[in-house]
Structures are given as structure tokens and as C-alpha cells.
Amino acid sequence: MTTDVWDRLFSEFSRVYAATPQLQDFCPFPTDIKPQNVVAHDIPARALLESDRGLTTRAYTGLRDAFVAAARHALWRETYKGTDIGQDFLDRFGCYCLIGSGGAFSSESLFAYVVYMPPGLHYPWHDHPAEEIYFVLAGEAEFHRQGHPSRVLRPGDASFHASSQSHAMTTHDHPVMALVLWRDGFATSPKLT
Numbered sequence: 001m002t003t004d005v006w007d008r009l010f011s012e013f014s015r016v017y018a019a020t021p022q023l024q025d026f027c028p029f030p031t032d033i034k035p036q037n038v039v040a041h042d043i044p045a046r047a048l049l050e051s052d053r054g055l056t057t058r059a060y061t062g063l064r065d066a067f068v069a070a071a072r073h074a075l076w077r078e079t080y081k082g083t084d085i086g087q088d089f090l091d092r093f094g095c096y097c098l099i100g101s102g103g104a105f106s107s108e109s110l111f112a113y114v115v116y117m118p119p120g121l122h123y124p125w126h127d128h129p130a131e132e133i134y135f136v137l138a139g140e141a142e143f144h145r146q147g148h149p150s151r152v153l154r155p156g157d158a159s160f161h162a163s164s165q166s167h168a169m170t171t172h173d174h175p176v177m178a179l180v181l182w183r184d185g186f187a188t189s190p191k192l193t
């Protein structure tokens with residue numbers, strides 16, 4: 001049953017990847033992907049995601065719905081637990097891994113996550129050695145990158161973050177769901193800047 005949920009999600013992920021040059025240009029689709037066991041871990045953002053009706057999208061309904069369907073089986077990350085980021089962020093920010101540590105699949109060349117933020121949340125400035133792309137699947141958010149003006153991104157839009165380039169994200173009236181890819185630097189977690 002759980003396997004079916006992950007297989008469906010992987011299938012939708014692969015389909016979007018194959019249709020999206022921005023993702024392929026960031027990292028060729030891995031050839032070494034293997035399934036692995038997930039130890040589910042729940043956080044409050046999971047229920048917020050499941051009940052959110054504002055994740056509007058056209059091209060990505062299949063992948064959006066597959067990420068939501070797998071939410072209750074996922075290991076939700078608590079990257080910022082124990083930092084001074086604040087309880088509201090910890091209660092409402094959501095991220096789980098699809099490919100990589102804690103995810104349902106492994107690869108040596110690509111980590112893939114989903115990030116969810118409800119309306120009216122600010123993800124403060126942070127950085128990491130990993131090169132990263134955010135690809136918006138549903139809803140919208142304002143993206144901030146060190147050295148660039150802020151931009152509102154919607155489904156099909158992407159934000160690239162170079163190694164150690166500080167970045168942040170803000171939702172206003174809408175929630176956002178984004179696919180996040182890392183192509184290196186897997187060993188080091190993000191830190192607030």
C-alpha cells in the first residue's frame with residue numbers, strides 16, 4: 001500500500017522531470033535510483049498541507065496530489081529544531097525528502113525534496129554548500145536571493161541558488177509547494193545566515 005503511494009509519486013516526479021528542461025539542465029535524471037525504507041515522522045505541517053485548498057496549479061496537479069498523498073507516510077524533516085527560528089515556523093513549515101537521506105529513494109547524484117509553506121510565513125535567510133533549484137509546483141511565493149531583487153514565482157518558475165548563496169522565501173496570500181533539488185553537498189544541512 002505504502003509502496004504504491006511512493007511508486008505513484010516517483011512516476012509523477014519522473015514525468016514532470018522529463019517534461020522540464022530547467023530540471024534536466026540542473027541535473028540529468030539519475031540512473032542509480034533505488035527504493036529504500038522510510039521511517040515516517042509526522043509534524044504539524046503535514047495536516048496543514050493535506051487540508052490546504054490554495055495550492056493552485058495547472059500543469060502539476062498529478063505531482064502535487066502525489067506529494068500530498070504520500071505526506072502521511074513521509075519522514076518530515078526538522079532541520080531548524082533547536083535553532084532560534086521560532087515556534088511558528090516550526091509549526092507551519094514543511095519539508096520531506098523523496099530522493100536522498102530519509103526519502104523513499106536513494107541516489108548518489110541527486111537529492112529531491114518537497115517544500116510546503118502555508119500563507120503568511122517567512123523562511124528566513126539561510127545557506128548551504130549544496131547547489132539548489134526550487135521549482136514551484138503550486139501556489140506562489142516571493143523568493144529572495146543574495147545579490148538579486150526579490151521575485152514572486154508561480155508554477156513552472158524556478159530559483160537557482162549557488163553554493164553558499166544566501167536565500168529566503170516568503171508566502172503572502174497564497175501557500176506554496178515547491179520541488180527542491182540538490183546536486184551535491186549532500187552532507188551539510190542548511191544553516192540560518
Ligand code: FE
Pocket residue numbers: 127128132161167190
Ligand atoms: Fe536552500
